[in-house]
Amino acid sequence: MAKTAWYKEMAVYQIWTRSFCDGNGDGIGDLWGVLSKLDYIKSLGVDAIWFSPIYPSPNADYGYDISDYKNIHPDFGDLELFKKVLAEAHDRGLKVFMDLVVNHSSDEHPWFLESKKSRDNPYHDYYYWRPGRRLGRRQLPPNNWTSLFEGGAWEYDKDLDEYYLHLFAKKQPDLNMSNPKVREEVKDILRFWLDLGVDGFREDVVTFIAKTDGLPDCHPWIPVANGMKHYSNLPAAKEYLAEFKRDVLDHYDCFTVGESPMTTADTALRYVTEGEDQVLDEMIAFSHMEADCLATDMIRRPFNLRKMKKAFSSWQMKLQGKAWNALYIENHDHPRIISRYGSEKYHDESGKMLAAMYMLQRGTPFIYQGQEIGMTNMRLPDTDLYPDVMTQNTVRILSKFMLPSQVLKTVQEGARDNSRSPVQWSAEKNAGFSTGTPWFQVNENYAQINVAAQEEDPNSLLNFYRKLLRFRKETPVVLWGDYVELLPEDKNLYVYERNHAGRKLLVVCSFTDKQVRFQAPAGIELDEKALVLSNYDMNMVIANGFTTRPYELRVYLF
Ligand code: GLC
Numbered sequence: 395m396a397k398t399a400w401y402k403e404m405a406v407y408q409i410w411t412r413s414f415c416d417g418n419g420d421g422i423g424d425l426w427g428v429l430s431k432l433d434y435i436k437s438l439g440v441d442a443i444w445f446s447p448i449y450p451s452p453n454a455d456y457g458y459d460i461s462d463y464k465n466i467h468p469d470f471g472d473l474e475l476f477k478k479v480l481a482e483a484h485d486r487g488l489k490v491f492m493d494l495v496v497n498h499s500s501d502e503h504p505w506f507l508e509s510k511k512s513r514d515n516p517y518h519d520y521y522y523w524r525p526g527r528r529l530g531r532r533q534l535p536p537n538n539w540t541s542l543f544e545g546g547a548w549e550y551d552k553d554l555d556e557y558y559l560h561l562f563a564k565k566q567p568d569l570n571m572s573n574p575k576v577r578e579e580v581k582d583i584l585r586f587w588l589d590l591g592v593d594g595f596r597e598d599v600v601t602f603i604a605k606t607d608g609l610p611d612c613h614p615w616i617p618v619a620n621g622m623k624h625y626s627n628l629p630a631a632k633e634y635l636a637e638f639k640r641d642v643l644d645h646y647d648c649f650t651v652g653e654s655p656m657t658t659a660d661t662a663l664r665y666v667t668e669g670e671d672q673v674l675d676e677m678i679a680f681s682h683m684e685a686d687c688l689a690t691d692m693i694r695r696p697f698n699l700r701k702m703k704k705a706f707s708s709w710q711m712k713l714q715g716k717a718w719n720a721l722y723i724e725n726h727d728h729p730r731i732i733s734r735y736g737s738e739k740y741h742d743e744s745g746k747m748l749a750a751m752y753m754l755q756r757g758t759p760f761i762y763q764g765q766e767i768g769m770t771n772m773r774l775p776d777t778d779l780y781p782d783v784m785t786q787n788t789v790r791i792l793s794k795f796m797l798p799s800q801v802l803k804t805v806q807e808g809a810r811d812n813s814r815s816p817v818q819w820s821a822e823k824n825a826g827f828s829t830g831t832p833w834f835q836v837n838e839n840y841a842q843i844n845v846a847a848q849e850e851d852p853n854s855l856l857n858f859y860r861k862l863l864r865f866r867k868e869t870p871v872v873l874w875g876d877y878v879e880l881l882p883e884d885k886n887l888y889v890y891e892r893n894h895a896g897r898k899l900l901v902v903c904s905f906t907d908k909q910v911r912f913q914a915p916a917g918i919e920l921d922e923k924a925l926v927l928s929n930y931d932m933n934m935v936i937a938n939g940f941t942t943r944p945y946e947l948r949v950y951l952f
């Protein structure tokens with residue numbers, strides 16, 4: 395089937411179902427809840443929903459450890475209910491994307507249970523089972539890799555006297571994608587959901603699916619994610635993706651976006667450059683999410699605007715004319731953006747500025763549940779209250795050299811649990827998320843920050859998101875324009891232009907509560923009539939410039 399590029403104009407809403415809306419009162423979000431909110435999602439002006447994994451899972455990593463790829467987690471409903479959600483989404487013109495998590499499965503997946511029965515079991519080679527190494531009387535794991543989530547990357551099985559590889563948690567054994575049978579299973583999963591009517595996939599850590607033959611040691615050794623050069627962006631990963639595309643995806647009109655931790659724009663282009671060799675429609679970047687941390691959210695640093703701008707501009711410029719960006723500032727893996735790059739004090743102002751800042755770039759915007767009302771981080775009083783496996787692993791590591799109070803502060807600011815608190819629908823009990831006891835803490839600011847209150851207020855952040863999404867859809871220069879950054883060295887302002895067919899869009903974002911003078915560059919006449927979006931009233935221009943108010947946003951269309 396000829397590939398159409400409908401995905402370039404769309405905007406996507408991400409649902410992390412467990413915390414979205416609880417329809418049956420057991421405290422866990424579910425597909426009944428989703429069904430009840432489809433009109434709300436549609437009302438935002440998005441075109442698609444991406445579901446973080448909703449398959450059966452022991453929840454070692456809240457759904458990213460899958461024990462059945464072709465079913466729905468009983469907490470969320472069942473396949474029949476999913477079909478209803480799909481049909482009702484389609485009726486509203488919303489596409490539906492699933493999360494494809496095939497770098498690893500759950501250790502409770504039947505394939506894994508079979509694989510560990512014996513070395514000659516037909517499923518043994520579905521995973522990376524390897525014997526240990528001997529060092530004198532000591533037995534060592536097969537190599538020196540460390541996992542991203544839980545200590546070493548190998549777990550020993552006594553019965554088999556072998557180790558299995560897990561790049562993430564122990565309960566997430568890596569699938570051996572070099573085994574053609576595993577690749578056939580992946581294709582089978584893709585066909586299953588596509589035949590059901592699903593419109594595409596977000597492909598979890600897809601740049602990790604190939605490993606160097608022989609799984610060699612990696613030096614110099616580091617305590618977390620040691621071994622990355624032997625599993626990140628290997629040529630075989632692209633070959634596998636090409637095979638999935640040729641054998642399955644090309645036969646459907648569907649969309650794919652890959653997730654690619656630690657990947658640069660140059661490397662991403664290997665996968666997403668349009669043409670014969672393209673294997674994914676878009677790639678999820680990480681570098682722009684590292685402006686207040688070092689490689690991971692859990693190593694905190696003061697926010698550095700220039701770092702953020704450099705990252706955005708690198709992807710914008712490098713993909714320009716060649717490939718399409720995936721744009722986001724929040725998802726289930728990162729703390730809330732207003733608490734990071736914005737200001738809780740200037741909640742609405744910074745929320746609006748941040749929304750326009752990323753959504754007016756070139757690419758497909760993704761919006762994470764609760765982002766549209768500006769949900770913030772939580773600051774729970776004890777690290778034990780943060781259930782995520784990655785958070786707990788980081789607590790263990792940081793506790794070796796940090797005071798408990800510093801560890802707690804890091805978790806409060808950096809944990810991805812921050813984005814997983816229940817969506818704040820109203821000022822009612824449990825923020826209107828559930829009539830039962832929510833599985834996780836509701837942010838106590840729900841009385842102020844909630845959907846119902848923002849529905850009432852024409853100037854709310856929620857209504858700003860709607861306006862912004864409509865503006866993007868209706869304005870060709872936003873959809874198609876070239877991107878040029880201005881003032882790249884400025885430490886307070888992020889300014890860029892988009893140009894297309896004789897039209898120019900100028901986006902001016904202040905990332906500070908301080909007053910900063912913005913002077914329009916030569917050739918641009920700041921005309922109040924050209925102002926199309928802003929987060930304050932009274933947008934005066936003096937001598938072709940203005941002095942910013944806290945987190946001010948101005949967007950001019952010429
Ligand atoms: C991806 C997911 C994350 C998960 C990890 C392991 O990064 O987005 O939530 O923990 O992969 O599957």
Ligand code: CA
Nearest residue numbers: 418420422424
């Ligand atoms: Ca429920």
